[in-house]
Amino acid sequence: MAFATPALAQTSLADTQLPDRAQEAQARALMTTIRCVECQGQSIADSQAPIAGTMRSLIRERIAGGETPGQVRHWLIGRYGDYISYDPPLDGATWPLWLAPIALLVVGAWIARSSFRRRVR
Secondary structure, eight states, X not given: OTTHHHHHHHGGGSSOOXXXXXXXXXXXXXXXXXXXXXXXXXXXXXXXXXXXXXXXXXXXXXXXXXXXXXXXXXXXXXXXOGGGBSSOOOSTTTHHHHHHHHHXXXXXXXXXXXXXXXXXX
């Protein structure tokens, strides 16, 4: 039981709102931008996975401790990597993520243009 106490204490803020409404709003806004490392398709705000509960608890603890959402985001990215952010930074490893939608639009426009040209002739 003594070993389980720290784990239970850490998840106690997972679904408990912070007393300060402004801090809770900041925490919730941040939670919607962080991807669950287990579910991968859901934010930690929507996920029911245990790791998501732990991450929600960590976010609330740090914001209640006076950290800004930006500082908490930076800490989470340092701990879990750029993948957990739905808005990854533009750097050498993530530039394909940012370039792919533009490239797909250009390719789609080129295909549509060539298709329309064939129909006109």
